[in-house]
Amino acid sequence: MKRGQRFKIYVAIILIIMPVFLSGCWDSNELNKLSIVSGLGWDIDPDTGEVTLTYQSIIPSEIKSSSSTSGGGEQKGGNPLHTIQLDQDTGSSPYDVLSRYAQHGSRIPFYQHTQVYVFGMDGVQQGIYPFLDDQSRNPVSRPNVLMVVSETKASDILGIQDGMENIQAFGMAAEIKLSAAFSKYPAVTVLEFQKRILSKTTAPIAPIFGIVEENGPEGKKIQKIRITGTAVFQGDRMIGELNERESSGLLWATNKIEKGFVIIPQASLEIVQAKGKIVPELQGDQIQITIEIDEESNLLEYKGRQDMTSDILQELEKDQAKEIESQVMAAVEKSFALNADVFGFGEAVHRKYKKEWKDLKPKWDDIYPRIEVVIKVKTHLNEIGDINKALMKD
Amino acid sequence: MSLEKGKISNFQLSVLIVGFTLGSSVIISPGQGAGHDAWIAVAVGLIEGLFIAWIFTAVVKQFKDKTIIEINSLVYGKFLGKCISVLFIWYLFHLGALVLNSYIRFFKLEIYPATPKTVGLLLLMLVCASTVGRGIEVLARCSIILVPLTTLVAISDTFLLIPHIDLNNLMPILDVPIGKLLLASHGAASFPFAETVAFLMVLAFVDKPEKGPSAVSRGLLMAGFILIMVVARNAAVLGQMAAITNYSTYLAAQVIDIGDILTRVESLVAINLIAMGFIKISVLFYGTVLGLAQVFNFRSYRPIILPVGILMVILALTNTENTFDMIDFANKGYPIYAISFQIGIPLITLVIAKLRKLPQTGGDKV
Numbered sequence: 001m002k003r004g005q006r007f008k009i010y011v012a013i014i015l016i017i018m019p020v021f022l023s024g025c026w027d028s029n030e031l032n033k034l035s036i037v038s039g040l041g042w043d044i045d046p047d048t049g050e051v052t053l054t055y056q057s058i059i060p061s062e063i064k065s066s067s068s069t070s071g072g073g074e075q076k077g078g079n080p081l082h083t084i085q086l087d088q089d090t091g092s093s094p095y096d097v098l099s100r101y102a103q104h105g106s107r108i109p110f111y112q113h114t115q116v117y118v119f120g121m122d123g124v125q126q127g128i129y130p131f132l133d134d135q136s137r138n139p140v141s142r143p144n145v146l147m148v149v150s151e152t153k154a155s156d157i158l159g160i161q162d163g164m165e166n167i168q169a170f171g172m173a174a175e176i177k178l179s180a181a182f183s184k185y186p187a188v189t190v191l192e193f194q195k196r197i198l199s200k201t202t203a204p205i206a207p208i209f210g211i212v213e214e215n216g217p218e219g220k221k222i223q224k225i226r227i228t229g230t231a232v233f234q235g236d237r238m239i240g241e242l243n244e245r246e247s248s249g250l251l252w253a254t255n256k257i258e259k260g261f262v263i264i265p266q267a268s269l270e271i272v273q274a275k276g277k278i279v280p281e282l283q284g285d286q287i288q289i290t291i292e293i294d295e296e297s298n299l300l301e302y303k304g305r306q307d308m309t310s311d312i313l314q315e316l317e318k319d320q321a322k323e324i325e326s327q328v329m330a331a332v333e334k335s336f337a338l339n340a341d342v343f344g345f346g347e348a349v350h351r352k353y354k355k356e357w358k359d360l361k362p363k364w365d366d367i368y369p370r371i372e373v374v375i376k377v378k379t380h381l382n383e384i385g386d387i388n389k390a391l392m393k394d
Numbered sequence: 395m396s397l398e399k400g401k402i403s404n405f406q407l408s409v410l411i412v413g414f415t416l417g418s419s420v421i422i423s424p425g426q427g428a429g430h431d432a433w434i435a436v437a438v439g440l441i442e443g444l445f446i447a448w449i450f451t452a453v454v455k456q457f458k459d460k461t462i463i464e465i466n467s468l469v470y471g472k473f474l475g476k477c478i479s480v481l482f483i484w485y486l487f488h489l490g491a492l493v494l495n496s497y498i499r500f501f502k503l504e505i506y507p508a509t510p511k512t513v514g515l516l517l518l519m520l521v522c523a524s525t526v527g528r529g530i531e532v533l534a535r536c537s538i539i540l541v542p543l544t545t546l547v548a549i550s551d552t553f554l555l556i557p558h559i560d561l562n563n564l565m566p567i568l569d570v571p572i573g574k575l576l577l578a579s580h581g582a583a584s585f586p587f588a589e590t591v592a593f594l595m596v597l598a599f600v601d602k603p604e605k606g607p608s609a610v611s612r613g614l615l616m617a618g619f620i621l622i623m624v625v626a627r628n629a630a631v632l633g634q635m636a637a638i639t640n641y642s643t644y645l646a647a648q649v650i651d652i653g654d655i656l657t658r659v660e661s662l663v664a665i666n667l668i669a670m671g672f673i674k675i676s677v678l679f680y681g682t683v684l685g686l687a688q689v690f691n692f693r694s695y696r697p698i699i700l701p702v703g704i705l706m707v708i709l710a711l712t713n714t715e716n717t718f719d720m721i722d723f724a725n726k727g728y729p730i731y732a733i734s735f736q737i738g739i740p741l742i743t744l745v746i747a748k749l750r751k752l753p754q755t756g757g758d759k760v
Contacts, residue, residue, distance in 0.1 A: 136635075136638075136639075139503055139504050139507075142648055143645060143648050143649050144648070144649060144651055144657075191632065191635065191649060194635050195632070195633040195634060195635060198633065198634035198635065198638070199633075199634060347562070350566065351562060351565040351566050352566070354566040354568075354569050
């Protein structure tokens with residue numbers, strides 16, 4: 001019995017000592033051996049078909065000191081930012097590029113904190129399938145990364161500091177999320193893009209970033225980035241874009257409105273709540289889609305210098321509905337012109353008419369532009385604000 | 395001959411069955427062949443699984459406190475009975491290796507890409523071996539702790555995913571052709587529900603054997619509801635991605651993002667796999683060693699735990715070439731392969747036992 005107890009004590013001692021030597025993994029990737037990729041750019045040369053990847057990596061040691069924007073510290077590639085470093089490589093495929101990265105990079109790229117994937121205009125017109133396949137296949141990729149199309153080359157966008165974030169890509173992600181929160185442009189994650197591609201009829205979308213020049217202090221030109229539209233894809237190729245109004249119309253119809261404003265000539269209204277619904281109706285060979293929108297809003301500003309009356313309120317509701325309807329109609333007309341089902345009308349028909357869908361699906365491209373769309377908007381004005389009479393009257 | 399002196403309560407049996415059924419299906423979603431109707435396939439599979447469970451519990455009901463090995467010897471006679479027993483033990487052994495295999499493939503791909511497979515397998519196997527050596531009671535008590543935790547994680551994952559759930563992804567209901575749906579349902583029945591046939595080795599040690607069948611079906615129902623919830627949620631979150639990704643539960647957990655703070659919780663799914671895989675492998679491992687000991691009339695099953703465990707690890711390392719092989723076999727080959735063990739052996743045993751009016755007669759000589 002005593003021997004057994006002593007044996008147990010020995011085992012316990014060994015077990016306690018063992019972790020001291022096992023505390024590190026032999027294949028550990030420490031922070032100082034990694035290059036944390038915050039944004040990834042994808043460009044294709046239209047002539048040679050070669051892929052250029054732009055890695056925007058975080059320089060961790062610069063993050064804490066970056067609050068004092070000293071400027072001037074020019075980084076590699078003429079990039080004025082000092083929290084990030086841009087690296088570029090060209091090759092025939094994403095992994096060919098990665099293998100070239102090893103020729104000059106000092107750290108292993110680490111993708112788990114990537115915020116945005118930026119696709120250059122040439123890249124999206126050539127098709128981004130190799131990239132999507134890699135994203136879906138590779139276990140280190142995450143489904144929540146935002147997809148962005150750039151008006152210029154992806155590498156240009158990734159080098160322009162904007163917003164209040166320390167790291168450019170985090171700023172870009174924040175801009176996209178804010179624009180989605182204000183119901184201007186859609187925020188599209190990789191998962192959303194994959195879902196749209198898999199549905200075969202629904203066209204994938206992504207916000208487009210462009211570069212604008214603004215006058216800065218001392219007469220210098222400052223480059224800034226801003227969202228300029230919504231890219232529309234057919235499969236993995238971009239075929240057109242929706243402008244600001246059309247993008248809003250798309251969000252109204254697809255029930256993606258969170259908050260934001262409706263601007264009509266005589267007033268501005270704040271959206272409180274909105275619901276969009278797509279109701280398909282099949283009559284023979286003709287498809288009729290009813291887009292039902294239910295909106296509640298508050299009055300924010302009123303330009304007419306007169307006291308509130310119920311007639312004015314009704315008029316505001318009516319004009320508001322008209323404005324929303326025209327936004328949605330603009331989006332519908334554009335999508336018909338592009339023949340790209342950005343709303344998911346096809347999936348809506350599929351959900352309601354699963355038997356007929358088998359025949360409709362193969363010829364969806366022919367059917368789509370001939371769909372009859374009816375837009376029904378119901379608006380309700382909740383509040384008129386703190387005053388009910390005008391300050392000044394005509 | 396009683397190699398196992400422990401007794402487990404009927405409640406423990408139910409919980410053990412929940413853990414066993416969740417097993418590796420917390421990672422590999424059953425019913426994937428039915429696309430977004432996978433949850434219907436799982437529901438139909440649950441009904442088929444309950445029917446199969448009714449068959450094999452009826453066998454045990456006839457013989458009360460005997461395992462399938464002893465029953466086989468009584469029903470088919472000494473020699474033939476032992477041959478059939480060895481076949482059944484092979485199934486448990488092979489299934490254990492398949493679970494180990496899916497466990498290590500998932501971990502190698504998603505979590506520990508640089509750790510050698512053998513190390514990962516041996517670590518889990520050591521824990522299982524140590525549990526099996528301590529008997530069924532210890533395993534049952536482990537499941538009382540682990541299963542509620544896993545269930546809690548599965549349910550809270552579902553709640554955290556509510557902002558991402560789009561029920562339109564589940565529409566239209568019954569989109570797949572009925573034949574395809576039934577195939578997927580049978581797949582879901584054979585993996586994981588009907589795999590509880592392994593409990594033919596355990597049911598003998600329940601303290602109230604007459605209530606064993608209801609405990610089994612209660613466990614199956616509970617596990618079935620959890621799986622239906624998980625599968626429906628995966629399809630609602632991932633849309634058609636759920637049908638083409640290998641590990642849809644893991645991908646769905648990656649989507650969780652509550653205010654940029656509560657994110658990257660997918661490791662919880664991996665922990666679930668360790669816990670439930672441990673229970674499933676331990677039950678199968680226990681059945682294998684206990685069965686072998688009974689077939690060869692050993693006085694204890696403990697000496698063969700390590701050799702059988704090592705063999706199981708070796709089979710797990712070699713039985714599939716890659717993940718595609720594994721999933722292909724689980725979807726296409728396995729549902730057919732498993733019929734003979736899940737339905738065949740229990741059903742034939744039951745019929746012959748009824749025909750021979752066993753076990754009333756004392757003389758079991760043939």
